[in-house]
Amino acid sequence: MTEKESLKKLKELAKKNERIRVNDIKSLLQHITTPIGQEKAGKLIRKIESDGIPAKVAFVGSHTIQGFENATAFEATKRNLSIQTFMGGFNQWRFLMLQPGSDLDHFNPDVTVCSLDESVIFQHIGDKGWSVNSLSSSLDQAFAEIKQVLTVYTERTAKTIVLHTIPLPLNDWKTVTNYRDKQQLSILWRKFNQNLLNLYTVLENVIVLDFEVLTQNAGEIRDQRMKYYASMSYTANVWQVLSKELASILASIKGLTKKVLALDLDHTLWGGVIGDDGVHGVQLSKEFPGNQFYAFQQTIKRLQEQGVLLTIASKNDWDNVKDIFTSHDDMILKEDDFVQISCNWGPKSESLANMANRLNLGKDSFVFVDDNPFERELVSSHLPEVTVIPLSKDPSLYVHDLLIDGYFNTLVLTDEDRTRSEKYKQMLKREELKEAAASIEEYLLQLEMELDLFAVASSHIPRITQLSQRTNQFNLTTTRLTESDVSAISNSNSHRLYGFRLKDKFGDNGIVGYVHVTQEEDRWLIENFVMSCRVFQRKVETEVLRLILEDAKSQGVAEVIGIYKPSAKNKLVADFYKQHGFEYVDQGDYGTRWVYRFKTEIEKVEWIQLRSSKERVNV
Incomplete structure (x- = not known):
């Protein structure tokens, strides 16, 4: 087509x-x-x-930004999002972000995008005349103004704000005639952009994209005619690359970040067919053409080290393949880097479906990479939830093809991410123990689980935020929190934020969930209950709820309200409160409300022990 x-x-x-x-x-x-x-x-x-998953995006700027919203709608749809947009008027960014009750506030976006150009700097030159010294002062004034506007706006919203660095226009750089001043101007401008990039250290919900890096391969980024005719500082090429990043940010906020990279082998991780060419006959080296595949493996390894789960989906005999992982000197990826390996002659769609089932992850968590268009089309037709990368015929473009859409990007990277691969391997060992046990109770007792329930502190904020944004199945309301939200909740006297860790004989699962509670005199409201899919079907949620109800009772609470708001993926927990002795109250836009009045007690889960911890909640 x-x-x-x-x-x-x-x-x-x-x-x-x-x-x-x-x-x-x-x-x-x-x-x-x-x-x-x-x-x-x-x-x-x-x-x-x-x-698609609904998302609200507001666009404001210092120049004409029409077209950015359309490019974002295109990229967001690729990520299963359906966006509603707000477009600020020309150069209205200050007013909209500074003024309480503005149209921007009423729109209440999930993400506010503020696109600025050099005019926010040059306006401060005034009568000082054009010189490197006057530009130095203007850059400082511009940064102070941007920071002030953002600070005021972040006092009214904890939602994400996205900016980009501002490129130094070529013509203005060329206006300076001596090379020492040219260099000084470049240094000052880079310092300004560095200050922008550092804003996240004081404004947690601000993300600044590096314009210079992102537009390296964008082609023409300025059209002088459109600049004069329509005050349009950047071309459609710029909106195209920036919108990809924006779509990744939106996907992360809405819990749509991909988790698994499923890889073909022949002509993908190396050049050639290992069954025909042998372990040392395939193209894989530090010299051309093997260096293209070497670089691709390097990239994949970097992703794996940041929490991306790797699997193999290949039509091959494992006996013909496995030796390359140990005997080829330039094989960067090792067998131990993969959490699942499927080497057989069956349909790859079946292999991927089985992997999703074994890993207890949705098929939409998978990204599939294969050089063969026929195999890609089969997977796309049988598993439309799986994202299929259209690899180029030229292997020198493999790295670009894998990374261009940012499917694995996330707002924060935690210690949990860096050990995710190991944790999923532990989960598979648990499944092996489960299959060998005589009963489910015997299996759960043999796991030797230890639970730690604690009050969330500042060091836990990144992980709690990530659980909020990435957990879909065991998420009672699918409310997404930013780091600013979590920080505010954990420091509020009217809220309680419980986190919980789980350890067993196979290892430490880390922080696997949280419960957000609002305190209202003698009534508590469970705003949300979130738990990682890694610890499903062990009654961890029952023991956590029991401990929280004990805590509530000790505080003189008469009733605890729980809310369930259905989504496309959380049907698993639709009856969670009913199953734990809560009574139905009512239903509305907020979801279904349930109440617990301490008429009965939840029995302690016998196979879960409580860990001692300095952070332990006193229940």
Whole structure:
């Protein structure tokens, strides 16, 4: 299908007065590759009501930013998102972000995007005349102004704010005629951008994208004619690359970050077919052409070290393959780097489905990489939830193809991420123990579990935030929290934020969940209960709830309210409160409410012991 044909089909969908499946829209987007085509597609997508995860994005700026919203709609749809947008007026960013009760406040976006250009700097030159010294002062004034505006705005919202660094215009750099001053100007401008990049250290919910890095391969980033005609400082090429990052940020906030990278082997991790060429005959070395695959493996290893789970989905005989992991000097990836290996001659869609089941993860957590278009199409048709990377025919582009859409990007990286692979291997060992045990009770007793319930402190904030944003199945309300939210809740006298860790004979699972409680005199409200899928089916949630109810009772609480708000993925916990002795109260936009009045007690889970901890909640 051509780009023109795909746009025509999108037009037809936009005319339909019905809800469209986001997967039907996504299938058309892969054929639309030009910035102009993507801008047109995004405009059409914004007219379509889809079943994607809703997200609200506000765009404000110091220049004309029309087109950014369309590029973002295009990229967000690829991530199963359906965005609603707010567009601030020309150069209204200060007013909208400073003024309480502005239209921006009423829109209440999940993410506010503020795109600034050099005008926010040059406006401060005034009558000082054009010189490196006057620009130095202007850069300082501009940064102070931006920081002030953001500080005021963050006092009203804990939601994410996204900016980008501001590029030094080439013509203005060339205006300086001596090279010493040119160098000094570049130093000062970079210092300004460095200050922007450092804003996250004082404003936790601010993300600043590196414009210079992201636009390296974007082509023309400025159109002088459009600058004069429409005050448009950046081209559609810029919106295209920035919108990919914005879509990754939105996906992370909405719990849609990918977790698993499933890899083919032949012509993917190395050049050639190992069954024909042998271990030392494949292309894999530090010299061309093998260095292309060497670099690809380096990239994959870096992802794995940051918490991405690696699996193999290959049509091969494992006996023919396994030796390369130990006997090839340039094989960066080792067998131990993979949490699941599926080498057989069955359909890869079945292999991926089995992996998802074994790892207790949704199929939409998977990204599949294969050089063969036929295999990619089969997986796409049988498992539309799986993200399939369209690898280029040229292996020198493999790294680009894997990273370009930022499927594994996350807002924060925690110590838990760096050990995720090991934790999932431990989970598979538990499954082996479970299969060997005579009964489920015997299995759970043999696990020797120890639970630690604690009050969330500042050191726990990144992990609690991540659980909020990435957990979908055991998430009673699917409320997503930012680091600022978690910090405010943990420091509030009217809230309690419990975290819990779990350890067993196979290792430490780390922090696996949290419970957010609001205290209202003699009544507590459980705002949300979140738990990692790694510890399902062990009654950890029952023991945690029992301990919290004990805590409530000791504080003289008469009743505890729990809320369940259904989502596409949390049906697993629809009856959680009912199963634990809560009584139905009512139902509304907030979800279903349940109440516990201490008429009965939840029995202690016999196979879970409590760990002693200095942070232990006194229950």
